[in-house]
Amino acid sequence: MRFEVRVPLFAEGATKIKIHQWLFEVGDSVKSGDNLVEATTDKISINIEAPKSGFLVEKLVEEDETVLIDQVIAIIADEKGE
Amino acid sequence: MPIDIQIIDLKRMDYRQSFIIQEMIYQGCDEQRFPDSIIFQENDPVITMGRSSDITHLLKSEQELRKLGIQIEVVDRGGDITYHGPGQLVVSVLIHIRKYTLTVHQFLRNLEEIVMGILRFYGIQGQRIEGKSGVWVNNEKIAAIGIGVTHGITRHGIAINIDPDLSHFTYIVPCGIMDGGVTSFKKLGVEVNNIDEIKNLFIQKFNKIFDTAVVEPVWKEGDIL
Numbered sequence: 297m298r299f300e301v302r303v304p305l306f307a308e309g310a311t312k313i314k315i316h317q318w319l320f321e322v323g324d325s326v327k328s329g330d331n332l333v334e335a336t337t338d339k340i341s342i343n344i345e346a347p348k349s350g351f352l353v354e355k356l357v358e359e360d361e362t363v364l365i366d367q368v369i370a371i372i373a374d375e376k377g378e
Numbered sequence: 379m380p381i382d383i384q385i386i387d388l389k390r391m392d393y394r395q396s397f398i399i400q401e402m403i404y405q406g407c408d409e410q411r412f413p414d415s416i417i418f419q420e421n422d423p424v425i426t427m428g429r430s431s432d433i434t435h436l437l438k439s440e441q442e443l444r445k446l447g448i449q450i451e452v453v454d455r456g457g458d459i460t461y462h463g464p465g466q467l468v469v470s471v472l473i474h475i476r477k478y479t480l481t482v483h484q485f486l487r488n489l490e491e492i493v494m495g496i497l498r499f500y501g502i503q504g505q506r507i508e509g510k511s512g513v514w515v516n517n518e519k520i521a522a523i524g525i526g527v528t529h530g531i532t533r534h535g536i537a538i539n540i541d542p543d544l545s546h547f548t549y550i551v552p553c554g555i556m557d558g559g560v561t562s563f564k565k566l567g568v569e570v571n572n573i574d575e576i577k578n579l580f581i582q583k584f585n586k587i588f589d590t591a592v593v594e595p596v597w598k599e600g601d602i603l
Contacts, residue, residue, distance in 0.1 A: 304530070305481075306475050306480065306481050306482055306527070306530065307481065307482055307527075308482075308483065329529060331528060334454075338458075338511070339486060339511045339523055339524050339525065340482050340486070340524075340525050340526070340527065341428070341454055341525075341526040342526070342527045343526075343527065343528040343529070345528075345529060
């Protein structure tokens with residue numbers, strides 16, 4: 297199974313949300329609730345967490361890239377090769 | 379049904395120590411051991427740099443600042459460089475933002491609204507300025523804002539200038555804003571005899587705007603480290 301990691305809806309209204317730093321690498325095992333990535337706006341820093349346990353199999357955005365609310369930014373899968 | 383909130387007053391404290399306490403309280407909130415929390419504090423002089431800080435906004439060297447008795451700390455909040463010191467009330471707000479069906483943007487605006495209400499009580503007309511966060515009086519900032527969100531829980535908050543040493547702000551470009559100064563209740567001719575009055579007003583207005591109710595604090599001062 298593959299799960300999408302999205303920019304949380306509570307960040308709505310924040311302008312220019314930028315991916316600041318990934319805290320895991322592709323292939324890493326992650327637990328539900330782990331902070332995967334830090335995003336920032338001019339006044340807010342937001343840690344985006346893993347919605348499920350599994351493996352981080354894809355990062356869809358790079359550091360310093362701007363993202364939108366609800367945008368899919370990564371994929372977590374049950375198996376490494378998924 | 380109002381949401382429980384505990385009030386913690388650290389009074390005057392070194393920034394690093396108060397930061398450790400905030401982290402401890404955050405942990406308690408995250409593990410559902412603690413209710414949502416408001417932390418009041420006044421810090422010893424310190425310049426803090428957030429995630430989006432620009433080093434060129436620090437206008438003196440670390441050595442010069444240390445000689446002046448000002449520490450430098452890097453912190454995990456949004457926002458650029460800022461100063462905290464005696465005479466400035468720092469209010470950290472740790473809430474599970476999803477419980478309030480709030481966006482972070484609305485959360486920031488609510489904090490600003492609370493401070494504008496406090497200013498009105500003292501006869502000061504505070505305002506927001508389009509494109510800049512915080513609360514302003516005549517194009518000078520009286521309250522600065524910066525938060526972090528982890529596991530859906532907010533941290534940090536808003537700093538209100540009551541009567542800090544405003545000369546300390548000249549060592550930085552506060553929040554990276556070049557075209558606005560900094561002000562305080564004192565500079566505007568308002569003497570606040572008891573800072574607790576401002577804390578009480580903050581709690582009253584917070585409860586109203588966020589629909590919270592104060593409960594006996596679970597975290598006690600002995601729990602420091």
